[in-house]
Amino acid sequence: MKIADIVKTLEGTLVAGGDSDRTVGTVVANDLMSDVLLNDGDDILLLTSLASDQAIRTANIVGAMCVVVHNAKPLPQTMCQVADTLGIPLVSSPLPKYESCVRIHDFLKAEAAG
């Protein structure tokens, strides 16, 4: 699953950070940054409701490949700037986080099944 797949599956828009060629390794759905930091997975796709600079900085610390913010929450200008600076793709999705989780799960399952 790549950035384009995420955008399509979640009916979202890539708003900052630029595209990349990376593939989802681990999916983390969380709004608590310490929980995100606790995760050991690689190539994290971070699904969150947190629309702040810190969501991006946290994502950068764990080397996340993409951050998705839900419910079409307005994204602060600074958040987009941080995403651009750190080169972390930032996607805005109109879906609720739960719906997002289900769709990503289904996608990855189908992908694994080939």
Place this chain on the structure above:
Amino acid sequence: MDWRPTILSGGESRSDDQIMAAHEPKAAKRVSGPGLTGGDGEPLVIMELLQRLRVKDVMRDHDIISVVRTDTMHFAQNLMKRNHISGVPVLEGKRLFGIVSINDIILALEGGWIGDACQKHMATNLVVLEDDMPLAFAIKYFQNYTFGRFPVLDKNRDLVGIVSQRDVMRVLMRELTNELTKLEGRHAASPEVGPSSKSEAVRPYYSMRQFIVVRNDLSNAGKAANEIKKMLGEAGVEKKIIRRIAVAAYELEINVCIHSLGGTITFILEDRKATVIAKDKGPGIKDVEWALRDGTSTANEWIRSMGFGAGMGLSNSKRVADVFDIHSTVPTGTTVLCEFNLPEKA
């Protein structure tokens, strides 16, 4: 040479906070300036020394000549004359109450109160250093004030030593000589060593950065951790280790930002070790054991709404670090240290 910024005679006994308040904000800002952090990537040996060495490394902590509050000004005068010094601290045990300087003696001689007790005429508005401040602070003090020496207090505000410009110079010269010898040794050795000299080119012998963390400035919180991550990447450190270090730096930085009155994150990168030190200026943690537990937090709703306050920060930092140490005193502040071993480069 005088000991203090203003001449304030006949002072009442004062609270310890007043001494500290006299200097802190000003000095703390100065040291963060670009000059002392050594700019990007190329820290100078001397700047590193000034950050690595502490005031306690240069102070004289023996034979502190002092008087007690009930000693007369005359007694102080004789003491100063005999020992060729320009001021004496007024102590009770280790507690610093004031300083009697040459100036006070001159005023006393002129005014006819040389027979009075020191406590009546000593200066009580003092500029002091803390024993674990980086030496850079001390040097700024010598630049900013005209005093030839400063009293040094420890965490408990006890007087533990005196620092003069000469003490600073003496230790600096010695350490610089050591550093230079080391550097020369390295240069001489590198042609024969071959492969290992390559790894030294990737990871500098040792570098240091200090970041100021401002209270409640969440929009900037995390910058230090990201900078540290970048430095480690440039030094060619393994990804998994970078992540552990960055996690600790980030959690500690956030803690200083949301729980303290402000402070610093210091990062030291050595050949085989990386160290993150978070130090703040209060209010300290009442129950450190409680704070270290998973899920315990005093964070308010506002902090939680920003994604913090899960109560995992300290335990996360401890989990990722090879060495973890925390010291906290109410209300002076909290210092947390995380050390990470770095493997020898292949």
